Amino acid sequence: xxxxxxxxxxxxxxxxxKVFLECxxxxxxxxxxxxxxxxxxxxxxxxxxxxxxxxxxxxxxxGYSVSREKKERFSLILESASTNQTxxxxxxxxxxxxxxxxxxxxxxxxxxx
Amino acid sequence: xxxxxxxSPSLSVQEGRISILNCDYTNSMFDYFLWYKKYPAxxxxxxxxxxxxxxxxxxxxxxxFLNKSAKHLSLHIVPSQPGDSAVYFCAGDTGTASKLTFxxxxxxxxxx
Numbered sequence: 001x002x003x004x005x006x007x008x009x010x011x012x013x014x015x016x017x018k019v020f021l022e023c024x025x026x027x028x029x030x031x032x033x034x035x036x037x038x039x040x041x042x043x044x045x046x047x048x049x050x051x052x053x054x055x056x057x058x059x060x061x062x063g064y065s066v067s068r069e070k071k072e073r074f075s076l077i078l079e080s081a082s083t084n085q086t087x088x089x090x091x092x093x094x095x096x097x098x099x100x101x102x103x104x105x106x107x108x109x110x111x112x113x
Numbered sequence: 114x115x116x117x118x119x120x121s122p123s124l125s126v127q128e129g130r131i132s133i134l135n136c137d138y139t140n141s142m143f144d145y146f147l148w149y150k151k152y153p154a155x156x157x158x159x160x161x162x163x164x165x166x167x168x169x170x171x172x173x174x175x176x177x178f179l180n181k182s183a184k185h186l187s188l189h190i191v192p193s194q195p196g197d198s199a200v201y202f203c204a205g206d207t208g209t210a211s212k213l214t215f216x217x218x219x220x221x222x223x224x225x
Contacts, residue, residue, distance in 0.1 A: 004156070014173040035215075042202060042217035043157070056213075090156055099164075099206055102213060104156030108193075 003027070003107035006091050008056065012111045019078040021108050023091030028070075030096035032074035034066065037088040037107070044107070049074055081112045114142045117205050119216035126223055132190040134219050136203035139184065143205035148177060148188050151200045152168065160201075161188070192224045 007021065007022035033048040035058075045058030047066040055066050063085060067075045074093075078085055088109050092102040114198070115193045118137045126132045138144075141216045143222055149157035152183040163170040163177045170177050200220045 009154075033212075040217060042117075042119075043204075043215040046183075048212060059214075072139065092156070099162070099208060100146060101159035101162065102149075102157075104158070106156045107152065 004091055004093055004103050006089075006108050008108050009106065010111075012113065013078075013081050015082060017078075017081050017112075018112065019081050019112075020022075021076040021078075021089055021091075021110070023074045023105055025074075025077070025091075025093040025103070026072065027093065027103070028071065028106055029093035030071070031094045032068065033092040033094075033102065034064075034071050034074065034076045035063075035090045035092065036060070037090055043090065048075065050093040060078050083112050086110060086112045114190055115217070116214050117203060117216040119201075119203060119219045122217070122221050123222070124218040126193045126221065126225050127189060127190045128195060132186040132193045132221055132223070133198065134187075134190075134201050134203075134221065136186045136188075136216055137184060137188070138205050140205060140207070140214070141184075142207045143214075144208050145204070145206040146177070146186050147204045147206065149202045149204065149215075150176075150197075151202065176182060190221075193221075195223050195225065197221060198223045 004025045034046040035043040049068045065077045091105045094100040147162040148160040153155040198217045202213045
């Protein structure tokens with residue numbers, strides 16, 4: 001079974017802090033994704049990556065960056081956290097070919113005060 | 114621009130009855146559709162999918178119907194069980210490495 005592990009379940013950070021959200025998958029998937037989930041807005045794609053060192057902007061990349069130095073690890077970085085980045089963050093992975101289902105981690109609930 | 118819409122934020126169904134969750138989309142480039150189920154404090158899990166060349170796909174109690182002309186899909190759960198209580202998301206895929214566009218979700222409550 002695919003396992004996608006997000007390093008923290010809950011995080012509380014202050015406005016202006018640099019925040020790292022870490023995600024690791026164990027199935028050698030090529031694709032990795034970061035989504036955020038907000039009430040009434042569903043899941044929105046922040047960034048995704050097809051391969052090591054590659055990244056693509058999703059629908060809402062502003063205020064975020066990502067890093068993929070190893071195939072199994074995909075990090076989401078909030079350069080200067082703001083209160084409107086308080087959200088549930090979900091990492092996912094999938095095989096390279098299209099139409100492959102995403103496998104999600106359990107999420108990180110980030111609160112920025 | 115909401116390309117995938119789930120107009121019912123919530124739905125309550127009695128155990129044993131049919132649950133019907135609806136989803137509308139606007140992007141004609143979607144060639145694959147998926148349904149995910151999400152319990153609180155867990156990530157979404159893949160439930161069932163359908164290719165745009167089909168109009169129905171069935172997996173046990175779950176059936177997804179696709180009406181391309183109406184840009185509408187629906188998920189039927191028969192019979193509904195209390196364990197089906199969750200938030201359900203539909204998603205469209207243009208075939209570009211699983212870059213999915215999700216709807217806003219429908220919370221299903223199956224009552225005894």
